[in-house]
Amino acid sequence: MSNYSRADATFGAYAAALGLLVAVLLVMAFVVSARNEEHIPRVDYGSDAQELSRTAEYTVLVPEDLPEGWVPTSSRLDAEDGQESGGAAPAAWTLGFATPEDMHARVSMSDAEPERFVARTTEHGDPDGESEIGDATWERYLNEGEEQRSLVRADEGGATVVVTGSADYKELETLAGSLRPRE
Known part of the structure; x- marks a missing residue:
């Protein structure tokens, strides 16, 4: 005959309940931590x-040879902003990035009328000086209300290029400096 102790029975039930509670909390902590990891969609803009x-x-x-941490997140061809002469072929491209500082930046280029394209792409930003990037001078634009900075260059090849976003000028200059003619 064994000795039954009410204290032993209560402690066993308490330990089992506590173990179950700890297991549930660990599962919940794992699920929450997995959801907190940012999953930035990456696109292939080559096509x-x-x-x-x-x-x-x-x-x-x-862009070529961007430093680590730049993630291409969107790519869009747009015929609407394209050739003013009514050409059907896409003549405008916007390529978006998540930056290493968790901001957004995008490159837009088009052969649309430059003044209208710049106003729309910079969201009617105001002139804010210049940036020297390599051997090119880029005009800076700032839209304080939208917290958007932009770099603009009228390309001698017939297009206007705008590098814009919530990123600071330093990151925008990095993106602008990486632009090379596609071969």
Whole structure:
């Protein structure tokens, strides 16, 4: 015959309940931590760059050798902003990035009327000086209300290029400095 102790029975039930509670909390902590990891969608913009190079009447610029942490998140060809002469081929391209500082930046290029394209792309930003990037001078634009900075260059190849976003000028200059003619 064994000795039954009410204290032992209560302690066993308490330990089992506590173990179950700890297991549930660990599962919940794992689920919450897995959801907190940012999953930035990455796009391959090669086909858009190729299509634009084939159809546009200007030199297409693509980013090369961006430092680690730049993630291409969107790519869009747009015929609406394209050639003012009514050409059907896509002549405008916007390529978006998540930056290493968790901001957003995008490159837009088009052969649309430059003044209208710049106003729309910079969201009617105001002139804010210049940036020297390599051997090119880029005009700076700032839209304080939208917290958007932009770098603008009228490309001698017939297109206007705008690098814009919530990123600071330093990151925008990095993106602008990486642009090379697509071969």
